[in-house]
Each structure stands twice: as C-alpha cells, then as structure tokens.
Amino acid sequence: MIEILPVRGLPALASGDDLAGMIRAAVAVRDGDVVVVAQKAVSKVEGRVVELADVTPSPAAVTIAADNEDPRFVELVLRESSAIIRRRGAFLICRTHHGFVCASAGVDRSNSGGVGRAVLLPKDPDRSAATLRRGLGGGVAVIISDSFGRPFRQAITGVAVGCAGLDPIDSFIGRADDDGRPFAGTAVHVADELAAAAGLVLSAAGGVPAAVIRGVAWRAGDRGAADTVMPPDRDLFGGWSPPTQPARDG
Amino acid sequence: MIEILPVRGLPALASGDDLAGMIRAAVAVRDGDVVVVAQKAVSKVEGRVVELADVTPSPAAVTIAADNEDPRFVELVLRESSAIIRRRGAFLICRTHHGFVCASAGVDRSNSGGVGRAVLLPKDPDRSAATLRRGLGGGVAVIISDSFGRPFRQAITGVAVGCAGLDPIDSFIGRADDDGRPFAGTAVHVADELAAAAGLVLSAAGGVPAAVIRGVAWRAGDRGAADTVMPPDRDLFGGWSPPTQPARDG
Numbered sequence: 333m334i335e336i337l338p339v340r341g342l343p344a345l346a347s348g349d350d351l352a353g354m355i356r357a358a359v360a361v362r363d364g365d366v367v368v369v370a371q372k373a374v375s376k377v378e379g380r381v382v383e384l385a386d387v388t389p390s391p392a393a394v395t396i397a398a399d400n401e402d403p404r405f406v407e408l409v410l411r412e413s414s415a416i417i418r419r420r421g422a423f424l425i426c427r428t429h430h431g432f433v434c435a436s437a438g439v440d441r442s443n444s445g446g447v448g449r450a451v452l453l454p455k456d457p458d459r460s461a462a463t464l465r466r467g468l469g470g471g472v473a474v475i476i477s478d479s480f481g482r483p484f485r486q487a488i489t490g491v492a493v494g495c496a497g498l499d500p501i502d503s504f505i506g507r508a509d510d511d512g513r514p515f516a517g518t519a520v521h522v523a524d525e526l527a528a529a530a531g532l533v534l535s536a537a538g539g540v541p542a543a544v545i546r547g548v549a550w551r552a553g554d555r556g557a558a559d560t561v562m563p564p565d566r567d568l569f570g571g572w573s574p575p576t577q578p579a580r581d582g
Numbered sequence: 583m584i585e586i587l588p589v590r591g592l593p594a595l596a597s598g599d600d601l602a603g604m605i606r607a608a609v610a611v612r613d614g615d616v617v618v619v620a621q622k623a624v625s626k627v628e629g630r631v632v633e634l635a636d637v638t639p640s641p642a643a644v645t646i647a648a649d650n651e652d653p654r655f656v657e658l659v660l661r662e663s664s665a666i667i668r669r670r671g672a673f674l675i676c677r678t679h680h681g682f683v684c685a686s687a688g689v690d691r692s693n694s695g696g697v698g699r700a701v702l703l704p705k706d707p708d709r710s711a712a713t714l715r716r717g718l719g720g721g722v723a724v725i726i727s728d729s730f731g732r733p734f735r736q737a738i739t740g741v742a743v744g745c746a747g748l749d750p751i752d753s754f755i756g757r758a759d760d761d762g763r764p765f766a767g768t769a770v771h772v773a774d775e776l777a778a779a780a781g782l783v784l785s786a787a788g789g790v791p792a793a794v795i796r797g798v799a800w801r802a803g804d805r806g807a808a809d810t811v812m813p814p815d816r817d818l819f820g821g822w823s824p825p826t827q828p829a830r831d832g
Contacts, residue, residue, distance in 0.1 A: 525782050546776060548782055567734070
C-alpha cells in the first residue's frame with residue numbers, strides 16, 4: 333500500500349527560510365519516503381519572487397501583452413524562456429532555460445504571497461531537490477513539483493521539475509512481459525507519476541506546500557528531472573524549434 | 583491521508599468475464615473509493631484482443647511498416663486511428679476515434695495474453711467505466727487508465743481514458759487564492775492525477791490490473807475522459823490536423 337500524507341501547518345515562506353527544517357518539524361519523515369515539494373514553496377525560500385512594479389517591460393513584451401495582459405508579466409515570461417514554442421495572443425507556451433516546455437515559462441502570479449508579485453521557477457530545480465534531500469537527512473527521495481498543461485488534453489497535472497535521490501524513469505527495456513515477450517521501448521516516468529499523485533493533496537490554495545509519499549519501491553539514481561526532457565533527436569512536436577523572439581538582454 | 587491499494591490475485595482475464603465482480607472479490611471496496619482499472623484488463627473482458635494472424639494488412643500498412651514493424655500491427659493502428667498526427671518511420675502518433683492523441687492509437691502487444699496478439703483500447707472507455715461503476719455498487723468513482731507518452735517529456739505516465747462518477751476536471755475559476763487574487767484559467771485534471779497515482783502500483787508485468795484509491799475528496803460529475811480532450815479551438819499542437827492517411831475501410 334502507498335500512502336500520501338499532506339504536510340500542513342507551515343508558516344508563510346520567505347527568502348532564506350529553512351524549508352527542509354520546516355518540513356521535518358511538521359512531519360516525521362522516514363527513510364524511503366518520497367517528499368514532494370511544491371515548486372512555489374521552493375521558489376519562495378530561494379528568493380525567486382519578483383515584484384511586478386520593479387519590472388520594466390521590453391518593447392517585445394509590450395507588443396505581446398497588447399491589451400490583454402500585463403507587459404511586466406510577459407517580460408518575466410520572456411526572460412525565463414529560451415524559446416517561444418506556441419503563442420496565442422498574450423498566452424505563450426515556452427521552453428524554459430531548463431528545457432521544460434510549459435505555459436508562461438512557469439511564471440505564476442497566484443499564491444505568490446501578495447497581489448502584484450510573480451513567482452519564477454527555481455534556477456536549478458534539480459539542485460534545489462538535492463539540497464532539500466540533504467536537509468531531510470539523505471534517506472529520502474525529493475521531487476520538486478509544478479503543474480503543467482499538456483498538448484491534446486485539457487487542464488493541468490503535477491509534473492516533476494526537480495528530482496534527487498530516485499531515478500526519475502523506470503525502464504522496462506530488457507525485461508519480459510507475462511507472455512515472455514520482451515518490452516520494446518517502455519519506460520515509465522515515475523517522478524511525474526509521484527508528482528501527479530502528490531497533486532491530489534498539494535492544495536492550489538497554498539495550504540499544503542509538500543506531501544510525503546510512503547511505500548513506493550523507488551530505485552536510487554543520479555538523474556534529475558531536467559535529464560528527462562525529450563531530446564531534440566526524438567522530439568516530434570517542435571519543443572526545440574528556434575526562438576521566435578529575438579535574443580534579448582535581461 | 584490518501585491510500586493507494588493494489589488489487590492483486592485476479593485470474594487471467596477473458597472476454598465476458600465479470601471484472602467488477604472479480605475486483606469486489608479481491609478487495610473490499612468502500613463508498614467514496616476511486617477504483618482505477620488498467621485499460622488492458624477492461625479490453626480483455628470486452629473482447630478487444632486481436633490475433634495478428636487474423637489481420638490482413640492494407641497497402642498503406644505495408645508501406646508504413648517497411649522492414650521495421652509488423653504490417654498487421656500497423657494495420658490495427660490505422661484502423662483505430664482517425665488521424666495520424668506525427669510519424670517517424672513505423673512509429674505513429676495517432677488521434678484515436680475517441681479523440682485521444684497517443685502512440686500507436688493505444689494498440690499494444692505487451693501483456694496481451696499471448697505472443698502474436700494485440701490489445702485495442704475499449705470502444706467507449708467512458709461507457710466501460712460507467713458499467714464497472716454499476717458493477718461495483720455505484721458509490722465509487724471509476725477510472726480506466728492507460729499510459730501515454732507526452733510531447734516534450736520522455737517516458738509514459740498514467741492517464742484516464744475512461745471516467746465515471748467523478749468530475750475529471752476540478753476548475754478553480756471563480757475561486758480566490760491566498761492573496762485574494764482570483765484564479766484565471768486554472769483547472770486540474772484530477773482524473774489524470776488519479777490515473778498517474780494508480781500507475782505507481784499498476785504493474786506493467788500485468789499482476790496488478792486495478793488499484794483502489796481511498797481518501798480523495800472527489801466531486802461527482804457526469805463528464806467522461808473523452809470530454810477532457812483539448813477542443814479544436816484551443817489546440818495549439820495539431821491534435822485535430824486532418825488525417826495524413828486516406829480514409830479506408832476496416
């Protein structure tokens with residue numbers, strides 16, 4: 333049996349806070365647990381919160397924002413992007429500097445700690461996960477989760493943007509099925525399934541910044557979430573298409 | 583706390599079997615549970631298993647298969663598709679007749695019950711879910727899950743191809759975040775998160791055809807999984823592009 337335990341009762345988070353210590357104070361983490369931490373909590377303690385009042389939008393951001401969006405928000409999205417993959421009006425599907433393809437390059441204004449603020453993804457979520465893992469004692473696996481939309485399906489689900497301790501992908505290559513037939517290319521993104529499972533308790537209202545998943549027989553590994561981005565030679569959907577915005581400062 | 587309980591010990595499944603009865607015999611299902619059933623189990627009891635020896639490939643299937651794939655398998659994939667969305671050699675990303683976009687139109691040879699067989703998706707997985715739900719007493723929600731790949735990310739994760747009893751999407755529109763800021767377009771695909779969570783125990787080796795998820799505060803609803811396909815007017819990735827194969831019989 334697998335258990336998913338919400339981590340509740342954490343105070344409002346600010347830059348420099350000891351998030352691992354707060355989680356340990358809130359829940360008795362055991363060796364073998366998977367601790368899934370919401371990206372927004374990690375970004376807050378890492379100081380990845382921006383006051384929109386401090387952002388000067390570029391001409392490109394002003395053009396894209398038009399009358400429907402805050403050009404300062406678009407400016408942050410452009411800064412966090414290595415390419416714009418799709419655009420409809422001011423809605424941008426971006427490739428982030430980590431290689432993730434998602435709406436608004438992961439920049440989010442909800443539950444940012446104040447109206448007029450935006451939260452950016454951690455600079456290096458895999459490193460953030462490794463840091464949290466050390467802070468949690470090293471016997472656990474840590475996943476940093478965000479919620480992404482997907483082509484072809486409505487609505488968002490939890491995905492892993494950072495990972496430490498467990499191998500994010502479980503490959504069946506070399507194993508045989510029940511009929512003795514070798515699996516061809518089957519590989520399961522366990523880290524994404526864990527992030528989605530945690531999504532069932534990570535409240536969008538912000539009250540549950542982390543979840544502990546107990547009872548999963550995860551396999552140790554050194555790869556991070558960024559290592560599970562579809563590589564250019566296997567990408568059929570233009571995730572590595574060239575930037576549609578000119579390279580800019582900032 | 584949420585619990586995920588694997589349903590074990592079911593016999594090999596055959597067309598006409600009472601899958602709901604088998605699940606009830608294996609685990610004490612309670613009102614409020616979400617029962618996630620692997621697509622392959624549902625397809626087997628619904629007779630959606632094909633002997634490749636009985637399939638005559640069309641010229642198009644022979645052309646696509648070339649030297650790398652069984653043309654009879656490609657033929658099944660073409661029959662299960664309303665469009666080919668992407669192709670690399672004999673590897674096809676298809677839109678199914680239900681509207682799902684996935685590799686090989688969901689046709690799968692692993693754990694099919696015998697080498698030389700392929701399992702097709704249920705004809706109407708939402709109806710399959712509703713039938714199972716009645717068989718399980720009506721107080722539960724039922725999800726039929728499969729594992730799909732995703733653009734931009736490696737490996738597969740559990741997704742809902744059928745759903746009954748619960749609203750597959752939880753929309754935050756109209757609610758406010760912790761700072762009083764109204765959520766704009768946020769909506770979570772709860773059914774996909776449940777299918778991914780179940781994926782942590784649904785063994786690709788076939789031994790665990792279902793999982794019970796307990797402790798989720800799901801909301802009742804009448805929509806199925808097919809209702810959560812991205813509609814054409816919001817599709818930015820060509821999921822509704824016209825067929826690249828001519829319409830054919832079969």
